[in-house]
Amino acid sequence: xxxxxxxxxxxxxxxxxxxxxxxxxxxxxxxxxxxxxxxxxxxxxxxxxxxxxxxxxxxxxxxxxxxxxxxxxxxxxxxxxxxxxxxxxxxxxxxxxxxxxxxxxxxxx
Amino acid sequence: xxxxxxxxxxxxxxxxxxxxxxxxxxxxxxxxxxxxxxxxxxxxxxxxxxxxxxxxxxxxxxxxxxxxxxxxxxxxxxxxxxxxxxxxxxxxxxxxxxxxxxxxxxxxxxxxx
Numbered sequence: 001x002x003x004x005x006x007x008x009x010x011x012x013x014x015x016x017x018x019x020x021x022x023x024x025x026x027x028x029x030x031x032x033x034x035x036x037x038x039x040x041x042x043x044x045x046x047x048x049x050x051x052x053x054x055x056x057x058x059x060x061x062x063x064x065x066x067x068x069x070x071x072x073x074x075x076x077x078x079x080x081x082x083x084x085x086x087x088x089x090x091x092x093x094x095x096x097x098x099x100x101x102x103x104x105x106x107x108x109x
Numbered sequence: 110x111x112x113x114x115x116x117x118x119x120x121x122x123x124x125x126x127x128x129x130x131x132x133x134x135x136x137x138x139x140x141x142x143x144x145x146x147x148x149x150x151x152x153x154x155x156x157x158x159x160x161x162x163x164x165x166x167x168x169x170x171x172x173x174x175x176x177x178x179x180x181x182x183x184x185x186x187x188x189x190x191x192x193x194x195x196x197x198x199x200x201x202x203x204x205x206x207x208x209x210x211x212x213x214x215x216x217x218x219x220x221x222x
Contacts, residue, residue, distance in 0.1 A: 004151075031208055039117070043200050043213030044152070087151055092207060096165060097142075099151030 002027045002092050004100035012106045013078055021073040021103045023088030031095075033071050035064050036087040038102070044087055047073075078107045111135065113214035115201050121220045123194070127189035130217045133182070134203030140164075141178055142211065143186050144200040152200055158184065191221045 005024045013019055025033065032051055036044035048057045050066040057064050061075040061082065073086055083106050089099040122128050134141050139160050144152035155174065156166040160181035169176070173192070178184040188195055189195040198218050200212040 006151075015135075034210065041215070043202070045212040045214050049210060075201070089151070094221075095207060096154055097211065099153070101149070101151045 002090060002094060002096070002098045004088055004098050006086075006088050006100035006103050009029055009101065010104045010106070012108065013075075014044070015107055015109050016077045018074070018076045018078070020075070021086055021088075021105070023071040023073070023100055024069060025071070025088070025090045025100075026069075027090045027092035027098075029093035031091045031093070033066055034089045034097070035071070035073055036089065038085045038087055047086075050077070058086055064109060078105075080107050080109050083107045113201055113203055113212055115199075115214035115217055117217055119218050119220075120217070121222065122191055123179055123222050125190040127187065127220065128191055129185055130201075130219075132184045132201030133211055134184075134185070134201070136211070136216060138203035138205050139181070140204050140207050141184050142202040143176055143184070144202060146198045146200055146216070148197070155186070156168045164207075183217050188219075191219075193221050195219060196221045 003026045020079045035047040039044045040046045048064040053068045063077050065072045085102045085104045091097050141158045143155045146152045155169045156176045157164040158178040161178045176186045196217040200216045202213045
Protein backbone atom coordinates (compact mmCIF):
# COMPACT_ATOMS: atom_id res chain seq x y z
CA UNK A 1 0.00 0.00 0.00
CA UNK A 2 1.33 3.43 -0.96
CA UNK A 3 2.08 5.61 2.09
CA UNK A 4 3.38 9.10 2.78
CA UNK A 5 4.59 10.42 6.15
CA UNK A 6 5.61 14.03 6.67
CA UNK A 7 7.65 15.49 9.48
CA UNK A 8 7.58 17.57 11.51
CA UNK A 9 3.83 18.14 11.85
CA UNK A 10 4.48 21.79 12.73
CA UNK A 11 7.50 24.03 12.41
CA UNK A 12 8.08 27.54 13.74
CA UNK A 13 10.93 29.57 12.30
CA UNK A 14 12.21 33.09 12.67
CA UNK A 15 12.40 35.09 9.47
CA UNK A 16 15.67 34.20 7.75
CA UNK A 17 16.11 30.91 9.62
CA UNK A 18 16.56 28.17 7.01
CA UNK A 19 15.21 24.65 7.56
CA UNK A 20 13.94 21.51 5.81
CA UNK A 21 10.67 19.58 5.71
CA UNK A 22 10.76 15.81 5.28
CA UNK A 23 8.49 13.52 3.27
CA UNK A 24 9.08 9.76 3.64
CA UNK A 25 7.25 7.50 1.21
CA UNK A 26 6.65 3.93 0.15
CA UNK A 27 5.15 3.42 -3.28
CA UNK A 28 4.82 0.74 -5.89
CA UNK A 29 6.42 2.21 -8.99
CA UNK A 30 6.97 5.92 -8.45
CA UNK A 31 5.47 7.97 -11.26
CA UNK A 32 5.95 11.28 -9.49
CA UNK A 33 6.32 13.00 -6.13
CA UNK A 34 4.45 16.28 -5.76
CA UNK A 35 4.76 19.19 -3.35
CA UNK A 36 1.82 21.51 -2.77
CA UNK A 37 1.32 24.59 -0.63
CA UNK A 38 -2.01 25.14 1.13
CA UNK A 39 -3.04 28.44 2.69
CA UNK A 40 -5.88 28.56 5.25
CA UNK A 41 -9.29 28.38 3.59
CA UNK A 42 -7.86 27.53 0.17
CA UNK A 43 -7.16 24.48 -1.89
CA UNK A 44 -3.62 23.15 -2.34
CA UNK A 45 -1.47 24.97 -4.89
CA UNK A 46 1.12 23.09 -6.94
CA UNK A 47 4.80 23.74 -6.27
CA UNK A 48 6.95 20.95 -7.75
CA UNK A 49 6.97 17.51 -9.34
CA UNK A 50 9.98 15.20 -8.97
CA UNK A 51 10.24 12.01 -10.98
CA UNK A 52 13.47 10.23 -10.12
CA UNK A 53 16.05 9.96 -7.34
CA UNK A 54 18.64 12.70 -7.52
CA UNK A 55 16.31 15.20 -9.13
CA UNK A 56 16.14 18.71 -7.68
CA UNK A 57 13.87 21.67 -8.41
CA UNK A 58 13.94 25.26 -7.16
CA UNK A 59 11.50 28.12 -6.95
CA UNK A 60 12.42 31.32 -5.15
CA UNK A 61 13.33 30.31 -1.57
CA UNK A 62 12.18 26.70 -1.99
CA UNK A 63 14.20 23.73 -3.19
CA UNK A 64 12.85 20.19 -3.44
CA UNK A 65 15.04 17.09 -3.58
CA UNK A 66 14.28 13.40 -4.02
CA UNK A 67 15.85 10.10 -2.97
CA UNK A 68 14.46 6.58 -3.32
CA UNK A 69 12.81 6.78 0.09
CA UNK A 70 12.22 10.44 0.89
CA UNK A 71 11.96 13.98 -0.34
CA UNK A 72 13.03 17.19 1.32
CA UNK A 73 11.65 20.67 0.89
CA UNK A 74 14.40 23.10 1.83
CA UNK A 75 13.39 26.64 2.74
CA UNK A 76 16.18 29.19 2.58
CA UNK A 77 15.86 32.48 4.47
CA UNK A 78 12.08 32.18 4.83
CA UNK A 79 9.77 35.16 5.02
CA UNK A 80 6.43 35.47 6.86
CA UNK A 81 4.60 35.02 3.56
CA UNK A 82 6.03 31.49 3.35
CA UNK A 83 3.80 30.53 6.28
CA UNK A 84 1.43 27.78 5.07
CA UNK A 85 0.86 24.04 5.20
CA UNK A 86 3.11 22.11 2.84
CA UNK A 87 1.75 18.84 1.47
CA UNK A 88 3.68 16.02 -0.11
CA UNK A 89 1.98 13.45 -2.37
CA UNK A 90 3.10 10.40 -4.34
CA UNK A 91 1.70 8.91 -7.51
CA UNK A 92 2.48 5.25 -8.13
CA UNK A 93 1.33 2.41 -10.32
CA UNK A 94 -2.14 2.51 -8.76
CA UNK A 95 -2.67 5.86 -10.47
CA UNK A 96 -3.94 7.27 -7.20
CA UNK A 97 -2.33 10.39 -5.69
CA UNK A 98 -1.68 9.75 -1.98
CA UNK A 99 -1.11 12.76 0.29
CA UNK A 100 0.77 13.05 3.53
CA UNK A 101 -0.75 14.85 6.50
CA UNK A 102 1.24 18.01 5.84
CA UNK A 103 3.70 20.22 7.71
CA UNK A 104 2.36 23.53 9.00
CA UNK A 105 5.06 26.18 8.77
CA UNK A 106 4.90 29.44 10.67
CA UNK A 107 7.54 32.09 9.98
CA UNK A 108 7.70 34.91 12.49
CA UNK A 109 9.05 38.36 11.57
CA UNK B 110 -7.61 30.95 -17.41
CA UNK B 111 -10.42 30.45 -14.89
CA UNK B 112 -9.67 28.11 -12.03
CA UNK B 113 -11.69 25.25 -10.57
CA UNK B 114 -15.01 26.59 -9.28
CA UNK B 115 -16.78 25.08 -6.29
CA UNK B 116 -19.96 25.93 -4.45
CA UNK B 117 -21.19 26.44 -1.87
CA UNK B 118 -18.23 27.75 0.09
CA UNK B 119 -19.66 26.74 3.45
CA UNK B 120 -22.48 24.46 4.51
CA UNK B 121 -23.88 23.64 7.94
CA UNK B 122 -26.38 20.80 8.29
CA UNK B 123 -27.68 18.48 10.96
CA UNK B 124 -26.86 14.79 10.98
CA UNK B 125 -29.10 12.63 8.81
CA UNK B 126 -29.75 15.55 6.45
CA UNK B 127 -28.58 15.52 2.84
CA UNK B 128 -26.17 17.89 1.13
CA UNK B 129 -24.78 18.42 -2.36
CA UNK B 130 -21.61 20.08 -3.62
CA UNK B 131 -20.94 21.36 -7.11
CA UNK B 132 -17.70 21.61 -9.07
CA UNK B 133 -16.82 23.09 -12.44
CA UNK B 134 -13.29 22.11 -13.53
CA UNK B 135 -10.91 24.08 -15.69
CA UNK B 136 -12.06 24.07 -19.31
CA UNK B 137 -10.54 21.20 -21.25
CA UNK B 138 -9.56 19.17 -18.20
CA UNK B 139 -10.67 15.59 -18.78
CA UNK B 140 -9.95 14.26 -15.30
CA UNK B 141 -11.86 15.40 -12.21
CA UNK B 142 -11.30 14.41 -8.60
CA UNK B 143 -13.19 14.80 -5.34
CA UNK B 144 -11.09 14.80 -2.17
CA UNK B 145 -12.10 14.89 1.50
CA UNK B 146 -9.81 16.79 3.85
CA UNK B 147 -10.43 16.38 7.56
CA UNK B 148 -8.92 19.07 9.79
CA UNK B 149 -5.21 18.42 10.35
CA UNK B 150 -4.98 15.73 7.66
CA UNK B 151 -4.00 15.59 4.04
CA UNK B 152 -6.61 15.26 1.28
CA UNK B 153 -8.04 11.77 0.77
CA UNK B 154 -9.33 10.76 -2.66
CA UNK B 155 -13.02 9.90 -2.76
CA UNK B 156 -13.64 9.51 -6.49
CA UNK B 157 -11.88 10.12 -9.79
CA UNK B 158 -13.59 10.69 -13.16
CA UNK B 159 -12.09 10.48 -16.63
CA UNK B 160 -14.49 12.49 -18.80
CA UNK B 161 -17.84 11.19 -17.51
CA UNK B 162 -16.65 7.72 -16.49
CA UNK B 163 -15.55 6.65 -13.01
CA UNK B 164 -11.89 5.61 -12.84
CA UNK B 165 -11.61 5.02 -9.08
CA UNK B 166 -14.23 5.17 -6.35
CA UNK B 167 -12.69 2.59 -4.02
CA UNK B 168 -12.65 4.98 -1.05
CA UNK B 169 -16.12 6.45 -1.58
CA UNK B 170 -18.57 5.36 1.16
CA UNK B 171 -21.16 4.27 -1.36
CA UNK B 172 -23.90 3.67 1.22
CA UNK B 173 -24.15 7.44 1.74
CA UNK B 174 -21.99 9.21 -0.86
CA UNK B 175 -22.71 9.50 -4.56
CA UNK B 176 -21.14 11.51 -7.35
CA UNK B 177 -21.79 12.12 -11.00
CA UNK B 178 -20.18 14.01 -13.83
CA UNK B 179 -22.71 14.69 -16.52
CA UNK B 180 -21.46 15.38 -20.05
CA UNK B 181 -17.88 15.12 -18.81
CA UNK B 182 -17.79 18.68 -17.50
CA UNK B 183 -19.12 19.75 -14.10
CA UNK B 184 -19.74 17.36 -11.25
CA UNK B 185 -21.83 17.00 -8.11
CA UNK B 186 -21.02 15.13 -4.92
CA UNK B 187 -23.91 14.19 -2.62
CA UNK B 188 -24.05 12.91 0.93
CA UNK B 189 -27.26 11.32 2.16
CA UNK B 190 -27.66 10.93 5.09
CA UNK B 191 -24.80 12.89 6.61
CA UNK B 192 -22.95 11.75 9.73
CA UNK B 193 -20.95 13.78 12.24
CA UNK B 194 -17.71 12.29 10.89
CA UNK B 195 -18.43 13.76 7.44
CA UNK B 196 -17.45 17.21 8.76
CA UNK B 197 -14.55 18.17 6.51
CA UNK B 198 -13.51 20.27 3.55
CA UNK B 199 -14.50 18.74 0.23
CA UNK B 200 -12.04 19.65 -2.49
CA UNK B 201 -12.53 19.32 -6.20
CA UNK B 202 -9.51 19.12 -8.50
CA UNK B 203 -8.87 18.62 -12.19
CA UNK B 204 -6.08 18.05 -14.68
CA UNK B 205 -5.74 17.69 -18.41
CA UNK B 206 -4.43 14.15 -18.25
CA UNK B 207 -3.83 11.74 -15.39
CA UNK B 208 -0.38 11.93 -13.75
CA UNK B 209 -0.14 15.68 -14.27
CA UNK B 210 -0.25 18.21 -11.47
CA UNK B 211 -3.69 18.87 -10.00
CA UNK B 212 -5.48 22.20 -9.94
CA UNK B 213 -7.68 22.53 -6.85
CA UNK B 214 -10.72 24.61 -6.10
CA UNK B 215 -11.08 26.43 -2.78
CA UNK B 216 -13.29 23.69 -1.38
CA UNK B 217 -16.59 23.44 0.47
CA UNK B 218 -16.34 23.40 4.25
CA UNK B 219 -19.04 21.11 5.64
CA UNK B 220 -20.06 21.10 9.28
CA UNK B 221 -22.43 18.36 10.43
CA UNK B 222 -24.04 19.10 13.80
